[in-house]
Amino acid sequence: MEKEKNHSRPVEESDVKDNSRRDFLKKSALMTAVALTPVAAARAAEMHMDERLAQVFEKMPLHLEINGVAHNLMVEPRSTLLDILREQLDLTGTKKGCDMGQCGACTVHVDGHRVNSCLTLGIMVNGKKVTTIEGLAKGDQLHPMQEAFLKHDGFQCGYCTPGQIMSAVACVREGHANSEHEIREYMSGNICRCGAYPNIVNAIQEVKEGGMAI
Amino acid sequence: MKQFQYQRASTQQSVLDAISKPGTKIIAGGTNLVDHMKHGIIAPDKLVDITHLPLKGITPTKTGIHLGTLALNSAVAEDALVLQKQPLISMALRAGSSQQLRNMATVGGNIMQRTRCTYFYDTTMPCNKREPGTGCGALEGYNRMHAIFGASDKCIAVHPSDMCVALAALGASVIVVGKKGQRLIPFNEFHRLPDDHPELDNHLAKDEMIIGVDIPDNNFAKNSYYLKVRDRQSYAFALVSVAAALELSGTTIKKARLAMGGVAHKPWRLFEAEKFMEGKPVSEDTFKQAAQIAMQGAKAYENNAFKLKLAPASIVEALKHAAGIV
Numbered sequence: 001m002e003k004e005k006n007h008s009r010p011v012e013e014s015d016v017k018d019n020s021r022r023d024f025l026k027k028s029a030l031m032t033a034v035a036l037t038p039v040a041a042a043r044a045a046e047m048h049m050d051e052r053l054a055q056v057f058e059k060m061p062l063h064l065e066i067n068g069v070a071h072n073l074m075v076e077p078r079s080t081l082l083d084i085l086r087e088q089l090d091l092t093g094t095k096k097g098c099d100m101g102q103c104g105a106c107t108v109h110v111d112g113h114r115v116n117s118c119l120t121l122g123i124m125v126n127g128k129k130v131t132t133i134e135g136l137a138k139g140d141q142l143h144p145m146q147e148a149f150l151k152h153d154g155f156q157c158g159y160c161t162p163g164q165i166m167s168a169v170a171c172v173r174e175g176h177a178n179s180e181h182e183i184r185e186y187m188s189g190n191i192c193r194c195g196a197y198p199n200i201v202n203a204i205q206e207v208k209e210g211g212m213a214i
Numbered sequence: 215m216k217q218f219q220y221q222r223a224s225t226q227q228s229v230l231d232a233i234s235k236p237g238t239k240i241i242a243g244g245t246n247l248v249d250h251m252k253h254g255i256i257a258p259d260k261l262v263d264i265t266h267l268p269l270k271g272i273t274p275t276k277t278g279i280h281l282g283t284l285a286l287n288s289a290v291a292e293d294a295l296v297l298q299k300q301p302l303i304s305m306a307l308r309a310g311s312s313q314q315l316r317n318m319a320t321v322g323g324n325i326m327q328r329t330r331c332t333y334f335y336d337t338t339m340p341c342n343k344r345e346p347g348t349g350c351g352a353l354e355g356y357n358r359m360h361a362i363f364g365a366s367d368k369c370i371a372v373h374p375s376d377m378c379v380a381l382a383a384l385g386a387s388v389i390v391v392g393k394k395g396q397r398l399i400p401f402n403e404f405h406r407l408p409d410d411h412p413e414l415d416n417h418l419a420k421d422e423m424i425i426g427v428d429i430p431d432n433n434f435a436k437n438s439y440y441l442k443v444r445d446r447q448s449y450a451f452a453l454v455s456v457a458a459a460l461e462l463s464g465t466t467i468k469k470a471r472l473a474m475g476g477v478a479h480k481p482w483r484l485f486e487a488e489k490f491m492e493g494k495p496v497s498e499d500t501f502k503q504a505a506q507i508a509m510q511g512a513k514a515y516e517n518n519a520f521k522l523k524l525a526p527a528s529i530v531e532a533l534k535h536a537a538g539i540v
Contacts, residue, residue, distance in 0.1 A: 058217050060220065076217065077217075077219070077220035077261070078215045078216075078218060078251075080248070100249050100252060101245055101249060101314075101315060104312065104314060107314055113317045114313060114314050114317060115314050115318050116245070116314045116315060119244055119249060119315075119318065120244065120248075120318065121220075121241070121244060121248060121261075123220055124244065124263055126222075167314065170313070171313070174313070176313070184447075184448070185308075185447075185448050186313050188312055188447075188448035188449035189312020189313055189314045189315065189449055190312075
């Protein structure tokens with residue numbers, strides 16, 4: 001458990017400065033030699049030695065602006081934007097539903113465009129601006145789409161809601177909220193197991209018809 | 215997901231150098247590849263990220279439209295030039311996937327996407343495409359989504375793309391580049407049938423990359439239609455889809471283009487049916503006869519016999535929409 005905690009804490013670049021690549025490679029060569037004996041290999045596996053070393057070697061710097069705040073992180077290339085947001089930055093508003101791009105719970109905006117953060121490798125959006133559900137409200141003032149979802153009861157369990165709202169904001173901004181049919185089509189990437197769809201459509205229509213800049 | 219090395223490519227040459235080594239895969243939108251890596255379908259040693267190459271453009275050429283391989287599916291679907299000259303492509307793109315995924319997925323990635331056959335995805339099942347020689351789980355399994363044309367006893371999977379069905383109908387060309395230089399592959403010759411090697415989806419060599427697609431000008435814009443039949447109204451793969459494009463002279467069909475999705479290992483162009491329609495009057499009867507020709511050689515499996523009725527009905531419906539007689 002302790003190891004997992006370490007793993008998920010935000011890792012700043014300075015944390016790994018001392019572990020130079022060369023230093024790692026030496027350790028790595030040693031590890032390989034040691035690992036040739038089955039007993040040592042078993043012991044190393046038990047202690048998660050290989051994983052700990054890999055962590056130092058495999059992480060790459062990632063710069064992101066998230067909800068207006070700049071972050072300099074070290075991430076594994078295999079880390080998805082979703083996992084970086086949730087596990088490294090504690091931005092748990094963005095939800096992990098299917099984790100395979102089918103449910104839309106993980107929808108965030110990257111440079112203003114909605115994407116599935118579960119299929120986005122964090123390293124590939126280096127230098128970009130990310131907006132999550134936490135970035136919509138201005139202080140205590142909710143975003144008009146959040147207000148509309150509350151007013152129209154656009155959810156039951158709420159798990160899909162952050163993704164629905166991020167998608168809904170983008171849907172209006174893109175100009176794809178001109179009719180119920182169009183809203184339903186352009187919101188089809190967000191699945192709601194509770195079936196709050198009619199209320200979600202109502203919420204989006206109200207924001208669209210309100211005509212305010214969102 | 216297995217660890218991998220990541221390289222951000224800044225030149226085409228560095229991509230070609232990278233993919234010349236085994237275990238290296240190109241990544242762009244990642245909507246298909248990352249999914250595969252999570253499922254354990256593939257585990258590359260290295261990914262080379264091509265999204266920083268200047269290949270995003272959607273541009274007019276002397277003979278048509280050029281789509282850069284990195285043009286996003288959402289950008290192509292809403293591009294003014296595409297909508298004006300090749301609305302079929304826009305219709306097909308909008309019928310596919312969700313807006314979130316279209317905002318990530320690229321033209322090249324769409325062409326390279328792999329089958330959604332559940333036996334391909336389930337690594338505990340046999341699949342000749344995922345692991346050659348293990349057998350085909352779908353052949354005698356639950357094969358409702360599977361092929362009715364061009365399958366082999368090694369694989370009955372279908373190609374999942376909508377965009378590719380439109381590009382096949384419109385006679386586009388895929389522009390690929392390798393160490394030996396550039397070559398054009400006619401769209402209908404890009405993807406392949408499974409035969410004895412279902413692990414190969416297409417004819418792109420291992421050391422080549424797609425850099426774009428050329429779509430030749432045509433007179434189909436006014437009479438094009440993409441019909442997609444699926445289990446729900448949006449955001450599902452096709453049971454059957456039809457790309458229909460007609461050039462009319464009054465009520466006579468001057469030229470016809472027809473292709474189907476969801477029925478074969480590749481976008482299924484229907485040359486014989488096209489030929490039949492040319493010179494014939496626009497009528498439901500013409501379209502029914504064309505559909506009958508299109509279905510020649512179709513073969514169903516235990517759970518997808520419904521496609522033998524659904525496909526011709528969809529062809530007629532799509533052609534009627536294209537001709538404006540609905």
